Amino acid sequence: MSKLIDDFRTYREAMNEKLLATENKTIKRLYSLDALTYQDGALPARTKEMLGLVASMVLRCDDCIKYHLEQCFKMDVTTCEILEIFAVANVVGGTIVIPHTRRAMEYWMELAEGTAD
Amino acid sequence: MSKLIDDFRTYREAMNEKLLATENKTIKRLYSLDALTYQDGALPARTKEMLGLVASMVLRCDDCIKYHLEQCFKMDVTTCEILEIFAVANVVGGTIVIPHTRRAMEYWMELAEGTAD
Amino acid sequence: MSKLIDDFRTYREAMNEKLLATENKTIKRLYSLDALTYQDGALPARTKEMLGLVASMVLRCDDCIKYHLEQCFKMDVTTCEILEIFAVANVVGGTIVIPHTRRAMEYWMELAEGTAD
Amino acid sequence: MSKLIDDFRTYREAMNEKLLATENKTIKRLYSLDALTYQDGALPARTKEMLGLVASMVLRCDDCIKYHLEQCFKMDVTTCEILEIFAVANVVGGTIVIPHTRRAMEYWMELAEGTAD
Amino acid sequence: MSKLIDDFRTYREAMNEKLLATENKTIKRLYSLDALTYQDGALPARTKEMLGLVASMVLRCDDCIKYHLEQCFKMDVTTCEILEIFAVANVVGGTIVIPHTRRAMEYWMELAEGTAD
Amino acid sequence: MSKLIDDFRTYREAMNEKLLATENKTIKRLYSLDALTYQDGALPARTKEMLGLVASMVLRCDDCIKYHLEQCFKMDVTTCEILEIFAVANVVGGTIVIPHTRRAMEYWMELAEGTAD
Numbered sequence: 001m002s003k004l005i006d007d008f009r010t011y012r013e014a015m016n017e018k019l020l021a022t023e024n025k026t027i028k029r030l031y032s033l034d035a036l037t038y039q040d041g042a043l044p045a046r047t048k049e050m051l052g053l054v055a056s057m058v059l060r061c062d063d064c065i066k067y068h069l070e071q072c073f074k075m076d077v078t079t080c081e082i083l084e085i086f087a088v089a090n091v092v093g094g095t096i097v098i099p100h101t102r103r104a105m106e107y108w109m110e111l112a113e114g115t116a117d
Numbered sequence: 118m119s120k121l122i123d124d125f126r127t128y129r130e131a132m133n134e135k136l137l138a139t140e141n142k143t144i145k146r147l148y149s150l151d152a153l154t155y156q157d158g159a160l161p162a163r164t165k166e167m168l169g170l171v172a173s174m175v176l177r178c179d180d181c182i183k184y185h186l187e188q189c190f191k192m193d194v195t196t197c198e199i200l201e202i203f204a205v206a207n208v209v210g211g212t213i214v215i216p217h218t219r220r221a222m223e224y225w226m227e228l229a230e231g232t233a234d
Numbered sequence: 235m236s237k238l239i240d241d242f243r244t245y246r247e248a249m250n251e252k253l254l255a256t257e258n259k260t261i262k263r264l265y266s267l268d269a270l271t272y273q274d275g276a277l278p279a280r281t282k283e284m285l286g287l288v289a290s291m292v293l294r295c296d297d298c299i300k301y302h303l304e305q306c307f308k309m310d311v312t313t314c315e316i317l318e319i320f321a322v323a324n325v326v327g328g329t330i331v332i333p334h335t336r337r338a339m340e341y342w343m344e345l346a347e348g349t350a351d
Numbered sequence: 352m353s354k355l356i357d358d359f360r361t362y363r364e365a366m367n368e369k370l371l372a373t374e375n376k377t378i379k380r381l382y383s384l385d386a387l388t389y390q391d392g393a394l395p396a397r398t399k400e401m402l403g404l405v406a407s408m409v410l411r412c413d414d415c416i417k418y419h420l421e422q423c424f425k426m427d428v429t430t431c432e433i434l435e436i437f438a439v440a441n442v443v444g445g446t447i448v449i450p451h452t453r454r455a456m457e458y459w460m461e462l463a464e465g466t467a468d
Numbered sequence: 469m470s471k472l473i474d475d476f477r478t479y480r481e482a483m484n485e486k487l488l489a490t491e492n493k494t495i496k497r498l499y500s501l502d503a504l505t506y507q508d509g510a511l512p513a514r515t516k517e518m519l520g521l522v523a524s525m526v527l528r529c530d531d532c533i534k535y536h537l538e539q540c541f542k543m544d545v546t547t548c549e550i551l552e553i554f555a556v557a558n559v560v561g562g563t564i565v566i567p568h569t570r571r572a573m574e575y576w577m578e579l580a581e582g583t584a585d
Numbered sequence: 586m587s588k589l590i591d592d593f594r595t596y597r598e599a600m601n602e603k604l605l606a607t608e609n610k611t612i613k614r615l616y617s618l619d620a621l622t623y624q625d626g627a628l629p630a631r632t633k634e635m636l637g638l639v640a641s642m643v644l645r646c647d648d649c650i651k652y653h654l655e656q657c658f659k660m661d662v663t664t665c666e667i668l669e670i671f672a673v674a675n676v677v678g679g680t681i682v683i684p685h686t687r688r689a690m691e692y693w694m695e696l697a698e699g700t701a702d
Contacts, residue, residue: 015570018577019554022547026271026555027569033267034563037208037260042197047164048205054168055175055209056564058447060646061528063567064209079607080159086604087611088165091154092172092181094445095619096409096641099648101612102600109603132453135460136437139430143438143622144452150618151446154611173447175564177295178411180450196256203253204260211562212268213290213526216297218261219249226252271559276548281515282556288519289526289560292681294412298560313373314510320370321377322516325505326523326532328679329385330407330643333414335378336366343369377505384501388494388676393665398632399673402639406677409640415677431627439633442622443640443649483687486694487671490664494672495686502680524681529645531684 002110008066038071046075050085057089057097057104065104073111082108119227125183155188163192167202174206174214174221182221190228199225236344242300272305280309284319291323291331291338299338307345316342353461359417389422397426401436408440408448408455416455424462433459470578476534506539514543518553525557525565525572533572541579550576587695593651623656631660635670642674642682642689650689658696667693 019027038048049071056064072082086104090097136144155165166188173181189199203221207214253261272282283305290298306316320338324331370378389399400422407415423433437455441448487495506516517539524532540550554572558565604612623633634656641649657667671689675682 018573022551024551024555029267030558033263037204041201043201051171051205054172058172058176059564061564083607083609084158084160087154087609088168090615092445092447094443096443096644096646105603136456139434141434141438146618147441150614176447178447200256200258204258207264209562209564211560213293213295213560222252271555275552277552285522285556288523292523292527317373317375318509318511321375321505322519324381326679326681328677330410330412330677339369380501384497388672392669394669402673405636405640406643410643435626435628438622439636486690490668492668492672498675527681529681
């Protein structure tokens with residue numbers, strides 16, 4: 001696994017654990033609500049992850065983008081599809097989204113390379 | 118057609134015309150880029166309109182939401198699917214998205230009622 | 235009750251009902267999570283409503299501002315306190331918050347006048 | 352004067368007065384800092400108003416846009432220049448800025464028509 | 469002192485000095501207005517720092533969050549209170565705030581550990 | 586050249602190449618639209634770069650800020666002018682812009698020092 005991917009996952013998991021360990025009810029429920037939201041429903045989980053990705057991009061949250069890229073990757077979203085999601089995000093959100101798209105592209109490529117091992 | 122829908126469309130069209138009539142090159146190209154972005158590709162236009170809708174919701178732009186609701190409606194997105202898009206937008210963007218969701222719901226219902234005529 | 239207050243409440247309630255009637259699980263749970271968040275805890279509900287107000291102001295959501303102004307009003311937040319919350323919001327969020335502060339001030343004054351009846 | 356312009360100015364002035372009458376120090380100083388910021392300096396006031404306009408557009412604050420359009424108008428910014436500011440705002444901020452550009456265009460045209468009287 | 473805390477403070481101080489040394493009047497006054505805003509008034513400084521924290525969180529500015537966490541820490545805000553501020557920020561601002569909450573939690577824990585020395 | 590400047594330029598160029606190499610039409614056209622927008626027109630390119638800078642600052646995108654600082658530097662924008670752009674951004678966008686202003690100041694100083702070599 002690439003260092004970029006590993007660092008993201010390790011930190012994310014460690015700090016999520018700390019936050020959940022605090023037993024703050026609102027935070028716990030928000031986390032479980034988050035999980036519920038992306039489950040198969042009228043829309044398949046795969047489409048919902050695409051929605052989560054584009055939303056994260058226009059809101060310009062790099063960590064959220066990484067997370068949804070991982071989910072999209074697991075659900076076999078293709079590189080061509082990912083690029084069209086990038087395109088929607090860049091047109092809706094403007095050139096201000098470009099730096100986040102560069103980092104998203106890097107992360108996606110590292111996810112894809114991982115499978116070549 | 119409901120007054121809400123009619124007002125939105127009339128104003129939007131009138132002012133788009135004014136803006137395009139100015140012959141500002143950047144604005145003209147951005148408009149045509151916008152149209153290009155949502156065409157069928159690796160992802161179908163229908164999915165792209167859903168992406169446009171969720172992006173508009175988390176960025177909290179009522180007019181953009183209305184526009185993408187219209188496109189989704191034309192492409193036979195169901196009410197259950199629309200609600201799941203609302204759900205993703207509300208969880209990603211927080212309760213700050215709720216007032217926009219109320220207005221989106223109203224607009225969607227008026228679009229749906231229009232077909233009952 | 236002033237027309238401004240009445241319009242806000244009536245529309246808000248009517249559309250919340252429509253949204254909850256859809257039985258979308260995520261939306262229902264987000265609404266109940268929202269209610270849970272502002273209950274007395276380590277911080278009193280009154281302080282939490284102030285937090286909700288300042289957050290709504292810097293995110294520039296007029297309807298959210300109105301809602302939290304109502305809650306603050308019910309919990310006897312004073313006009314001087316409200317103004318200091320406005321001040322924090324304006325300094326953190328910049329002059330872009332001023333138009334929302336004008337509308338917030340109007341709404342607060344109408345709430346206060348209502349008690350004079 | 353058009354109703355659109357008149358309504359904006361009347362409400363803005365009335366509520367600014369109310370806010371300043373509260374004698375909240377932070378708010379008073381922010382207002383005077385705001386005035387100071389746009390005065391001639393290394394950059395002429397005219398350029399600064401253009402900066403204020405583009406900043407208001409990408410942050411999507413209609414009232415702030417109207418205010419800076421008025422200032423630009425007073426300082427003889429031309430329609431061609433205004434459109435290039437709109438163009439920068441739309442490219443940086445994306446299509447989400449378009450609805451605000453429509454309203455900005457309408458306001459600018461009403462300002463311009465006023466001079467034809 | 470932890471490296472995380474030290475790095476933040478050192479860079480912040482050094483660059484603030486550079487900015488103030490430029491003698492730009494607007495910047496100088498904004499800095500002093502910022503200090504004024506958080507002083508005891510109708511609301512105690514402690515509450516105002518909480519307001520500053522929640523505003524920084526929903527606007528997703530990591531450095532602003534760190535600064536207000538430091539101020540809250542100095543004013544004996546408890547960990548339970550901090551978590552309830554995190555909760556409000558996450559519900560108002562959505563899951564997009566979670567990555568910032570992870571970093572805020574880490575910073576808060578390092579502040580708390582420092583006192584154990 | 587400083588490491589800060591070099592790192593930014595190297596990564597930016599490398600990833601832009603990757604994105605353009607994908608042959609996604611929307612992304613390619615957005616990049617060329619971006620270039621078109623800042624060309625001399627009714628407003629000189631120099632003014633447009635200032636507009637791009639202030640827009641990037643209020644939207645709080647560090648990489649966009651760096652890019653426009655570079656363009657401003659090439660077009661002989663003076664340090665006094667840059668500071669007045671910073672001032673507008675900080676007043677419009679609030680103290681939330683300060684951390685980005687610190688990093689912008691650092692980058693500008695490194696650009697300026699480079700010319701002293």
